[in-house]
Amino acid sequence: MTQDDKKKAAAQAALKYIEDGAIVGVGTGSTVNYFIDALADVKHKIQGAVSSSDASTKRLEALGIEVFDLNSVDKFDIYVDGADEITKHKHMIKGGGAALTREKIVAAVAEKFICIIDDSKQVPMLGQFPLPVEVIPMARSYVAREIVKLGGDPDYRQGVITDNGNVILDVHNLTILNPVELERQLNAIVGVVTNGLFANRGADVVLVGTDNGVETIN
Numbered sequence: 001m002t003q004d005d006k007k008k009a010a011a012q013a014a015l016k017y018i019e020d021g022a023i024v025g026v027g028t029g030s031t032v033n034y035f036i037d038a039l040a041d042v043k044h045k046i047q048g049a050v051s052s053s054d055a056s057t058k059r060l061e062a063l064g065i066e067v068f069d070l071n072s073v074d075k076f077d078i079y080v081d082g083a084d085e086i087t088k089h090k091h092m093i094k095g096g097g098a099a100l101t102r103e104k105i106v107a108a109v110a111e112k113f114i115c116i117i118d119d120s121k122q123v124p125m126l127g128q129f130p131l132p133v134e135v136i137p138m139a140r141s142y143v144a145r146e147i148v149k150l151g152g153d154p155d156y157r158q159g160v161i162t163d164n165g166n167v168i169l170d171v172h173n174l175t176i177l178n179p180v181e182l183e184r185q186l187n188a189i190v191g192v193v194t195n196g197l198f199a200n201r202g203a204d205v206v207l208v209g210t211d212n213g214v215e216t217i218n
């Protein structure tokens with residue numbers, strides 16, 4: 001099985017969590033693109049989606065799925081998204097696609113976070129994947145200096161502007177022993193919009209595409 005086959009299988013498996021009449025929270029990335037394609041096959045059964053990025057909105061709408069403004073939706077059951085890394089505690093690093101802030105917002109409103117991944121994303125400890133931090137542009141150098149004090153090595157993601165008009169610092173060489181605490185510490189730096197640690201609100205269910213099929217971790 002290729003990595004893409006595994007992503008596709010995990011994405012397909014997420015459909016069983018979608019109830020009739022649902023509004024579905026939709027993440028961003030290549031695994032989620034498979035999910036959006038699968039969702040299109042059952043679009044007659046759902047009300048529509050809430051999206052975490054302009055890219056996902058475009059794809060959803062192109063396939064005839066209505067996308068609601070999050071401000072017009074009080075609550076919904078399921079948010080489906082990928083991850084760059086995930087531990088057995090269901091703590092994640094996300095934001096490889098620079099959509100972390102909207103992903104965290106949509107995930108916060110959902111009852112359940114269903115994480116869809118291929119098995120290469122499972123790690124014993126977070127931090128091999130550089131941790132994305134979304135920053136207000138004028139605060140970039142200040143935030144970078146503060147991150148160095150926390151032991152990280154920030155790298156400005158050149159040429160990338162987020163959907164919110166901000167920039168991304170990718171933080172290398174972090175030893176993330178306590179993701180819950182580091183998520184709080186990074187958010188406390190003035191100028192940080194969001195960081196890519198999803199630990200205070202991790203995943204609820206993980207669907208892992210493997211060579212032996214899709215494994216469900218509850």
Ligand SMILES: O=C(CO)[C@H](O)[C@H](O)COP(=O)(O)O
Nearest residue numbers: 029030031082095096097099
């Ligand atoms: O957080 C994300 C985007 O901001 C994605 O979920 C993450 O980067 C995984 O992407 P992919 O499914 O393409 O491997």
